[in-house]
Amino acid sequence: MSKFDVLSRRLAILLDESPIMQKRSSARRYERMNPTEKARLAAERGDLLYQRLQNCNLCPRDCQANRLEGQTGYCGAGEEMVVYTAFLHHGEEPGISGEGGSGTIFFSACNLKCVYCQNHRFSHSLEGNRVTNKDLAGMMLRLQEKGAENINLVTPTHFLPQIIGALSIALQHGLTLPLVYNTSGYEKEETIEMLDGIVDVYLADMKYVSPSVAERYSNAPDYPSVNQKSLQSMYKRKQTIWEGELLKEGTIVRHLVLPGHVDESIEVLTWINENIPRSIISLMFQYQPYFKAHLYPEINRRVNEAEYSRIRDFLEGLDLEGWVQELSPEEELAGVHFKSSLEGLF
Numbered sequence: 001m002s003k004f005d006v007l008s009r010r011l012a013i014l015l016d017e018s019p020i021m022q023k024r025s026s027a028r029r030y031e032r033m034n035p036t037e038k039a040r041l042a043a044e045r046g047d048l049l050y051q052r053l054q055n056c057n058l059c060p061r062d063c064q065a066n067r068l069e070g071q072t073g074y075c076g077a078g079e080e081m082v083v084y085t086a087f088l089h090h091g092e093e094p095g096i097s098g099e100g101g102s103g104t105i106f107f108s109a110c111n112l113k114c115v116y117c118q119n120h121r122f123s124h125s126l127e128g129n130r131v132t133n134k135d136l137a138g139m140m141l142r143l144q145e146k147g148a149e150n151i152n153l154v155t156p157t158h159f160l161p162q163i164i165g166a167l168s169i170a171l172q173h174g175l176t177l178p179l180v181y182n183t184s185g186y187e188k189e190e191t192i193e194m195l196d197g198i199v200d201v202y203l204a205d206m207k208y209v210s211p212s213v214a215e216r217y218s219n220a221p222d223y224p225s226v227n228q229k230s231l232q233s234m235y236k237r238k239q240t241i242w243e244g245e246l247l248k249e250g251t252i253v254r255h256l257v258l259p260g261h262v263d264e265s266i267e268v269l270t271w272i273n274e275n276i277p278r279s280i281i282s283l284m285f286q287y288q289p290y291f292k293a294h295l296y297p298e299i300n301r302r303v304n305e306a307e308y309s310r311i312r313d314f315l316e317g318l319d320l321e322g323w324v325q326e327l328s329p330e331e332e333l334a335g336v337h338f339k340s341s342l343e344g345l346f
């Protein structure tokens with residue numbers, strides 16, 4: 001699983017339980033919205049989002065597919081929700097996994113489909129378990145019973161109407177955990193607006209800043225502009241609130257470093273530093289040439305030590321807080337070992 005180093009002195013101090021931690025933790029406490037009110041809000045938003053499945057425009061692909069009548073768009077998803085696996089994840093960022101693990105739910109299919117995707121087995125297909133809103137609500141509640149620190153929705157965008165409907169049911173039956181929205185960052189601003197008052201933590205990728213790179217690896221030349229707007233939208237909606245070592249509210253920006261793309265990574269970090277400096281950075285070095293990466297010679301290898309040092313040194317010079325992943329041995333990397341299973345969650 002992933003290993004993370006604490007990046008900044010501020011967070012290092014915070015994890016050492018110093019007075020600064022107490023000050024930061026008590027600056028503003030995490031206030032849970034009344035569950036009945038939140039369930040009502042989720043039901044309303046779920047209904048509004050559901051209507052968008054008729055001419056699907058949930059994400060920037062704007063396919064206009066009628067997913068209620070069996071049509072599919074770029075992501076391949078229909079009306080029925082598909083979950084590949086769900087479990088207590090101890091390999092997410094420390095502020096998300098905590099002691100109990102993050103109650104992580106991996107949805108099948110994806111609206112981005114990167115050529116190097118480590119989860120391509122289910123993100124590029126609908127392999128997995130067909131579930132109803134009620135099933136998903138039950139899974140959220142089981143994860144809570146098992147000790148999850150939060151509910152972590154991985155690649156949720158294309159199933160958002162159903163997920164928010166399920167959340168409403170779960171809230172009515174006792175769900176109290178914070179909601180983590182774990183996204184590729186290829187999101188419409190208006191979709192993020194619909195999540196106001198519902199999502200507690202955004203865990204969003206910033207993959208690229210160059211349209212040509214986004215086009216080559218993710219078939220999405222508009223990714224940089226769309227991604228930057230959506231990150232700004234998330235950022236302005238969320239203050240950073242810690243309870244001890246757990247992040248209860250805020251925006252984490254993940255960046256996966258690609259081999260041969262040090263300058264791209266430096267531009268990503270520069271943009272974050274200039275535009276959303278109070279977000280929490282998670283710099284990842286777990287890249288391996290999965291899936292179709294062998295067809296792209298420049299990314300058909302792992303990140304090397306020299307690239308790792310250059311980016312890490314650059315990041316240390318910025319005033320950002322967060323985590324940096326170590327260059328882990330292959331067998332410790334997350335993602336590819338997942339098996340489809342909902343065992344114990346029904």
Ligand code: SF4
Nearest residue numbers: 056059062063073075
């Ligand atoms: S969610 Fe899927 S069908 Fe809808 S716009 Fe995005 S890619 Fe197209």
